[in-house]
Amino acid sequence: MKQTKKIVALIMGLTLFTGSLFAGGSQQNSGQSSGKKVLTIASQDPQVPLDMQLNTYSLISRITDSTSETLLYGTADGGIKPLLLTGMPTASADGLTFSFELKKGVTFHNGAPLTSKDVKYSYERLIKKIKMASLLEQVAGYQAFADGKAADLSGFKIIDDLHFSITLSETYTPFVSVLSTAYCAIYPAEACEAAGDEWGLSVLYGTGPFKFVRYVMGEEAVIEKYPAYHGSPAKIDEIVYKFIPSANTQVLEYEKGNVDIVYLDTTLYPTYANGPLKGEIQDYPRVGGWFMSMNVKKIADVRIRQAISLSIDREAICKGIMYGTAKPATGFIPAGLIGYNDKLPVLEYNPTKAKQLLADAGYPNGYDLTVAINTRYTAGVALATAFQAQAKASGINVTINSMDSAGWTDMRSSGALVTGFGNWYVDYNDPDSMLYPVKDSRTDLSSTFWHNAEFKSLMEQGVKTSDTAARQKIYERANEILSREEYPVAMVYNEMSFYLQKPYVSGYSMGADGRFSFADTVINK
Amino acid sequence: MAQYILRRIAQTFLVLIGITLITFILLNVVPGDPVALMLEKRADAESMAKVRHELGLDVPLHLQYFNFIKNAIRMDFGKSYFTHKNVTEVLLKSFGITLRLAGTSFFFAVLLGISGGITAAINRGKKRDSIIMMLSMAGISAPVFWVAIILQIVFGLKLDWFPISGYGTPISFVLPGIALGTRYAASIARITRTSMLDVVKQDYIRTARAKGASKALVLFKHALKNALIPIITMMGTQLGNMLAGSMLVETIFSIPGIGKLMVDSMGSRDIPLIQGTVVYIAAVFVFINLIVDVSYAFIDPRIRIGQGAK
Numbered sequence: 001m002k003q004t005k006k007i008v009a010l011i012m013g014l015t016l017f018t019g020s021l022f023a024g025g026s027q028q029n030s031g032q033s034s035g036k037k038v039l040t041i042a043s044q045d046p047q048v049p050l051d052m053q054l055n056t057y058s059l060i061s062r063i064t065d066s067t068s069e070t071l072l073y074g075t076a077d078g079g080i081k082p083l084l085l086t087g088m089p090t091a092s093a094d095g096l097t098f099s100f101e102l103k104k105g106v107t108f109h110n111g112a113p114l115t116s117k118d119v120k121y122s123y124e125r126l127i128k129k130i131k132m133a134s135l136l137e138q139v140a141g142y143q144a145f146a147d148g149k150a151a152d153l154s155g156f157k158i159i160d161d162l163h164f165s166i167t168l169s170e171t172y173t174p175f176v177s178v179l180s181t182a183y184c185a186i187y188p189a190e191a192c193e194a195a196g197d198e199w200g201l202s203v204l205y206g207t208g209p210f211k212f213v214r215y216v217m218g219e220e221a222v223i224e225k226y227p228a229y230h231g232s233p234a235k236i237d238e239i240v241y242k243f244i245p246s247a248n249t250q251v252l253e254y255e256k257g258n259v260d261i262v263y264l265d266t267t268l269y270p271t272y273a274n275g276p277l278k279g280e281i282q283d284y285p286r287v288g289g290w291f292m293s294m295n296v297k298k299i300a301d302v303r304i305r306q307a308i309s310l311s312i313d314r315e316a317i318c319k320g321i322m323y324g325t326a327k328p329a330t331g332f333i334p335a336g337l338i339g340y341n342d343k344l345p346v347l348e349y350n351p352t353k354a355k356q357l358l359a360d361a362g363y364p365n366g367y368d369l370t371v372a373i374n375t376r377y378t379a380g381v382a383l384a385t386a387f388q389a390q391a392k393a394s395g396i397n398v399t400i401n402s403m404d405s406a407g408w409t410d411m412r413s414s415g416a417l418v419t420g421f422g423n424w425y426v427d428y429n430d431p432d433s434m435l436y437p438v439k440d441s442r443t444d445l446s447s448t449f450w451h452n453a454e455f456k457s458l459m460e461q462g463v464k465t466s467d468t469a470a471r472q473k474i475y476e477r478a479n480e481i482l483s484r485e486e487y488p489v490a491m492v493y494n495e496m497s498f499y500l501q502k503p504y505v506s507g508y509s510m511g512a513d514g515r516f517s518f519a520d521t522v523i524n525k
Numbered sequence: 526m527a528q529y530i531l532r533r534i535a536q537t538f539l540v541l542i543g544i545t546l547i548t549f550i551l552l553n554v555v556p557g558d559p560v561a562l563m564l565e566k567r568a569d570a571e572s573m574a575k576v577r578h579e580l581g582l583d584v585p586l587h588l589q590y591f592n593f594i595k596n597a598i599r600m601d602f603g604k605s606y607f608t609h610k611n612v613t614e615v616l617l618k619s620f621g622i623t624l625r626l627a628g629t630s631f632f633f634a635v636l637l638g639i640s641g642g643i644t645a646a647i648n649r650g651k652k653r654d655s656i657i658m659m660l661s662m663a664g665i666s667a668p669v670f671w672v673a674i675i676l677q678i679v680f681g682l683k684l685d686w687f688p689i690s691g692y693g694t695p696i697s698f699v700l701p702g703i704a705l706g707t708r709y710a711a712s713i714a715r716i717t718r719t720s721m722l723d724v725v726k727q728d729y730i731r732t733a734r735a736k737g738a739s740k741a742l743v744l745f746k747h748a749l750k751n752a753l754i755p756i757i758t759m760m761g762t763q764l765g766n767m768l769a770g771s772m773l774v775e776t777i778f779s780i781p782g783i784g785k786l787m788v789d790s791m792g793s794r795d796i797p798l799i800q801g802t803v804v805y806i807a808a809v810f811v812f813i814n815l816i817v818d819v820s821y822a823f824i825d826p827r828i829r830i831g832q833g834a835k
Contacts, residue, residue: 130576201608201610249689253690405793
């Protein structure tokens, strides 16, 4: 026994010796520095510039929400409040022109003052970067600017350094909410332009309570308290995002005390919910959920689409693969949004009815269906596997077509998808954001190809109506067409998200739009 | 010898060109458009055409390939589509990290494998031999991710001897080095034992013993030296594999090496990065094979490299 111990010690010692010979590069930050209040968060590596105008991953906004700010922000209860403005923007009588006044004395992390010019630059940049440009498509002059036919966005008028107005080409009620999304972050014009491709990699200035320190792909991103912040200064000195790709390793590092917050993968939830870390699991709702999209060109008969929806046992999925952390959907619009109808029952699971519908549609002996999934999301893989088993009862033979993100995006944009499981969460707290994937202008790009005159008209009315009660009726009807009449999508569930948080951390908040705030976070160690 | 090495280097270029051509063709055949991924929700035909033009992807395929080769000769693989970083710089950084992991792992595998193999061979049929062979079988069979997680839990979390993840300090490489090297150590132990058993039967070993040479001298000078050829061949392949990166070990231990870089770049169809990593991995294998071939001559003078290569 003694000899074995000696051998093991010798081998480990020699391996360590070799490690020392080969190692020597960069030193990783060990987390807590002496005297500093440092919050360490386990994170996946975004592997792209930290710029939400270029890449829309929530991984990025978890970091940049603390550094870059928007004119307005979404509150936890779904409201909108001014952040960089002295008050809410005022609308003209026709509801087309909004006037804004910036807070005085706000500075970017490079010391430059925030001016109207920076706001204009940021919105024009968002359009130039294409990806989320459509958020501003109602601004007058959008198309000409996007097509390169105009030098600037004509609907944006700079009055002076602190005042500006934005004119829309048509009424768009969610416009103010749109400006609260992370994509509409305000960057300093000159510094951002000068940084070029380095923006979000080695340079990033915002007006947030924390300023960018460094971003080393594969290692970490570090932000630190900005002393000249225009609001209440942050209560911690530094936030370190340690990039740990393995979900299991993230939790081990948490258990060891090297990280303070870990966003839990749903698949790990039951392991920790029943273990010693049970008391440290926190949850937050996400406005959105998982759904199956159906290509109406390939499944033209609505009875087949209804049969597919009827073959999904949502209750069993929520219980079996989501461990009770998700609610079976009643429609596409989830609770918390205008248009959600709390009187609707859970979408029905009825294999007998599904079978009958398939027989009526000319498939009495069963129906072959291909379901595509993006393997990047483990929840989608589990969902498709469960559906494959459940659909047998309705006579639907499911073939699962697994692919990586690139393959998935390619198939979706080329129209090759027959059905697929995907997820969607709102960018701003408005039904218009939830219904984005099924908008008339979107469905050809997401392989649904569904067009419905009444739905389209309701969507147009919805964004032009400001009265909440009237909007509720409009979107309730839109939800009904989508979820219970036409079935271009079959919503499955609306889930909760989870994270582990050390007991000595408090004051960490999340908005209804899923944006994170560490401004009031406290570490009591 | 010099002529042989030059000829092999020339062959290397042909191999690399062949590999890049195959990769290029495959990347244009498999589903997955980097532009669609880049634009996601906004992937309409007009926007895609605009970005495709910016990236030079609207140029005819043969010209794209020709441009790639022209630049690759100057070690310029372009910039990553997604990070805008210079591919050569990214590769060099990842290579440095992988080299440290591979070095630690290789050392562990060789140390444990050869000593285990020799011990098993000289104790053939005894309890020690059985235990070592049983352990080596377990080492070959155990999935690398399982070994990695067990090491993390036992030595990282419970005993707190080593870091659970990261790569900045020498000590960080111990657990990933062992996790990656276990399987290789087991293979080396098995081949060392087999090769040693073949050699110890030879007449010259009997002669050495009869002449009164010490046990250690017989073992290391006469037996091990002559048993080394198959061991070195295997070690060469294994070192190549290690230097090509190990996606699993790198992911579990949060080490941004070549293996993870390649898999990530494949996932996003980041063509310049994929091409760069493929060229790197191919070059590593060709170079290591060359070193292994050359080393034969030094280990066994009976091997005439110049003749053998004809």
